[in-house]
Amino acid sequence: MNILETGIKNVRNATRYSIGAGALADLPKVLANRRAQATGSVVYFIDEFFRTSQQLIDRLAIQPADQLIFVASKKEEPSTDGIDGIVADLRGQLTQNPCAIVGMGGGSTMDTAKAVANLLTNGGRAEDYQGWDLVKVPGIYKIAVPTLSGTGAEATRTCVMTNARNGLKLGMNSDYTVYDEIVLDPDLPASAPRDQYFYTGIDAYIHCFEALAGHYRNAIGDAFSRETLNLCRQVFLQEDMMSAAHREQLMVASYLGGCAIATSYVGLVHPFSAGLSVVLGIRHCLANCLVMHAMEPWYPREYEEFWRMAEHQGIEIPTGIGRDLTPDQYQALYEATMIHEKPLTNALGEHFRDILTPECVTNIFSQM
């Protein structure tokens, strides 16, 4: 278990959070405070989903000198090249660093804001910081405004990026990647498409059952994971998962699930899901759900519960992706999965390669 044994856990919390329906009204106040303390404008990263939501954008009180960048979250996940492009553009436009960066959207948008905030103060390219504790100095002050709940990006110390050159899907794992403030307004996910709301929300559930089933355990990670699962069961196994009360509970589950992941490891689902994202370009939260097609032997209780949740909420999970893959694609999927040594060790022990043979991995992907 050596690669998991990190000994004492040193955890950086988000310094503040606001929570409650209408909490978005706090954002202009927080930013006014930042504007008074530091020079520079504000850069907003907003999910393209809200491009035409003028009423919502008006509530942000964006100033003339601020930058508003819509993040193309639907087509693709953050990439190192994409982040480098945004940073180069911003450097061309800004005469000084912004006083704050806002990431308003789902996991991709929040991760984009985190990565850009780190690069603006640290210099270099995004891939220079893929790994653990490579970020040298604090990033720009940053505020998360999740509009979809589940990934926990608002609470974690990473921002996941795909690197096209080496095929690696890996984040800037650093205390400096943690948001300074989080605005949790359960009104914001109300307009999300139901399937997207489910796929994203269930990421919190998957994170936490993987953590609790793992070899590496600790008291605080377990506590956060247990309560996250409890909240997810309330949201997805009761009536409408998108009621006001359930939107708020899922927002809390996402935040606590993020806190859980900060002190634990995921298991089998996430490495396979990463394989699907890297090789086939399937977005993270949907990819997790596809992996669940094949998880019955590995997580039997959670497999049953997951499919009950999907059925209860009337969400269809696509199937058939693994049917017509070429041998080269299976090989690429195998490699992109097996590179995730830490979660695989957490799930199966240090001899995970003896269990996850190429045949076994191919068989798992073929069931999706």
Place this chain on the structure above:
Amino acid sequence: MNILETGIKNVRNATRYSIGAGALADLPKVLANRRAQATGSVVYFIDEFFRTSQQLIDRLAIQPADQLIFVASKKEEPSTDGIDGIVADLRGQLTQNPCAIVGMGGGSTMDTAKAVANLLTNGGRAEDYQGWDLVKVPGIYKIAVPTLSGTGAEATRTCVMTNARNGLKLGMNSDYTVYDEIVLDPDLPASAPRDQYFYTGIDAYIHCFEALAGHYRNAIGDAFSRETLNLCRQVFLQEDMMSAAHREQLMVASYLGGCAIATSYVGLVHPFSAGLSVVLGIRHCLANCLVMHAMEPWYPREYEEFWRMAEHQGIEIPTGIGRDLTPDQYQALYEATMIHEKPLTNALGEHFRDILTPECVTNIFSQM
């Protein structure tokens, strides 16, 4: 419910925490970092219980210019006059503000460190800041090292002090009162007396059942409270509450219980307990347990569970304190209890005075 309705919750987290057996080794590292960044020495507030624990004190790597103050936690709880005295002494001895303050001990010691840290930068007297959001500027950078778990003082935005002049037991409720760092080392409570360990630990249980039974509820407070109760049941209803695993779980329960209280209110037990502390000088955690003698009609399930926990762990809760009180003492107890309008409203609604008549309150105290 108006006095409870605070709308959107703005919550300040402790910026960092370390957790794990042996985490105390992190403290000298954190302080070395502070010493490098800021001028001034370090002031350590340490529970008098450790006065003769030279081995432990050696591990702190205290420097010659630092101040070490033992807090007389056994005799009395923090008072406004006591805090003012410490601040005056420090001002006389220090030529500049310290670069960090450490509070190592139970709730009294951690609260003393918080209050002194605020006063050294804000000036004035402790009683000037008893209330809500009266602290104007950040205090000295402060680090909590709990050696007893339960009160949640390491996580909350208050530091409770008794004011002898007006009989009020009230804290400096402020975001600036929140610790910057917390070192959670479950080895530290191993030497605590069993009864003290129980009295203090059960404070987390009582906080959270009061919050969950209250009128004022919210999704994140509820989540923290539920998991705190879950952890307390594991600690106090299974075998030895002081095993290494249970010490760590109780440390997590205390931290999460503190996070719960930051977004919710206590109920009936704490106002009565405050009455016992103010009028009869009984320490907070023991006072809570005495109040539980009379809580059967108010919290029947938790009453039953509390006494089962005490019995299971072989802890004796004193009785008879309410037997020989004078009418003047009963009157003083009534007043010192009823002053706590927020928790009493949370427990019983805005017409709590119609329920808690002087006769009813006297009857409750007489059962202790």
